[in-house]
Amino acid sequence: MSLLPAFLDLRGARAVIVGGGRVALRRAHALLRAGLSVTVVAPEVQAEFSGLPVTVLARPYAQGDLHGAALVVAATPDARVNAQVVAEARAQGSLVNDAADAARGSLRFAAVAEEAGVQVAVSTGRELPMLAQALAQRCAELLPTEAQLGRWTAQREAALTLPEPQKHAALDTLRADIRRALGAA
Numbered sequence: 001m002s003l004l005p006a007f008l009d010l011r012g013a014r015a016v017i018v019g020g021g022r023v024a025l026r027r028a029h030a031l032l033r034a035g036l037s038v039t040v041v042a043p044e045v046q047a048e049f050s051g052l053p054v055t056v057l058a059r060p061y062a063q064g065d066l067h068g069a070a071l072v073v074a075a076t077p078d079a080r081v082n083a084q085v086v087a088e089a090r091a092q093g094s095l096v097n098d099a100a101d102a103a104r105g106s107l108r109f110a111a112v113a114e115e116a117g118v119q120v121a122v123s124t125g126r127e128l129p130m131l132a133q134a135l136a137q138r139c140a141e142l143l144p145t146e147a148q149l150g151r152w153t154a155q156r157e158a159a160l161t162l163p164e165p166q167k168h169a170a171l172d173t174l175r176a177d178i179r180r181a182l183g184a185a
């Protein structure tokens with residue numbers, strides 16, 4: 001069995017992060033980049049949170065804090081608290097990540113390479129973040145520039161307006177150009 005590789009559009013959805021440490025901060029950045037509205041619940045939060053557009057509830061997690069959250073992250077060092085968060089999230093049908101024990105949650109975070117909307121996300125299917133990061137870094141070296149993406153997109157759109165068999169030929173040429181640029185056989 002493998003995980004479902006998918007990219008979620010959760011713009012505007014509510015996310016709750018329980019815990020305010022280094023891991024919570026990384027998760028907050030990822031969720032904000034994806035347009036979610038983030039609330040952090042933790043008695044103490046990293047100073048960097050004050051510069052982010054997040055709502056901070058400066059207290060320990062309590063049952064009910066996850067109400068209305070489409071996505072939940074449990075990122076405290078206390079396995080019992082994380083388990084309560086995962087249970088509440090699952091009971092209300094939210095996606096949930098347990099930062100200390102990924103197998104308990106329904107969502108794992110990936111290492112990501114990104115350029116102008118092209119995203120390559122790596123999961124190792126286990127807990128080997130250094131491999132995920134190294135793979136994402138290699139992928140980042142292959143990502144086309146925004147200008148190149150613009151040219152290829154325009155080329156494809158122009159090809160789609162052609163009648164057959166010119167359309168087919170133009171798409172084949174573009175496919176070959178892209179594969180050559182990326183060093184794909």
Ligand SMILES: C[C@@]1(CC(=O)O)c2cc3[nH]c(cc4nc(cc5[nH]c(cc(n2)[C@H]1CCC(=O)O)[C@@](C)(CC(=O)O)[C@@H]5CCC(=O)O)C(CC(=O)O)=C4CCC(=O)O)c(CCC(=O)O)c3CC(=O)O
Nearest residue numbers: 026098100102108109110111123124125126127128129132
């Ligand atoms: C299962 C998973 C969590 C999930 O997604 O549910 C997980 C688990 C664990 N990570 C640990 C440690 C660290 N992880 C990082 C960094 C990243 N970790 C990420 C993903 C994942 N980490 C998921 C699996 C990914 C996969 O393998 O496919 C990345 C890719 C994405 C992200 O977190 O945003 C992100 C790079 C972000 C970037 O580069 O931007 C650093 C910092 C660093 O390296 O700089 C450290 C500290 C150094 C170290 O200890 O290595 C520990 C030990 C904890 C302990 O000490 O107890 C566990 C738990 C365990 O292994 O039990």
Ligand SMILES: NC(=O)C1=CN([C@@H]2O[C@H](COP(=O)(O)OP(=O)(O)OC[C@H]3O[C@@H](n4cnc5c(N)ncnc54)[C@H](O)[C@@H]3O)[C@@H](O)[C@H]2O)C=CC1
Nearest residue numbers: 019020021022023024042043044060061075076077099100
């Ligand atoms: N997935 C990953 O990449 C990694 C996961 N981890 C795991 O994630 C957990 C958190 O790691 P860090 O962020 O480094 O920890 P940290 O020690 O920097 O921060 C812990 C945070 O949890 C908060 N907290 C403690 N009890 C709480 C409660 N009852 N309710 C709400 N908040 C509470 C603290 O106030 C603090 O903000 C660790 O247990 C570790 O096992 C650690 C490193 C990487």
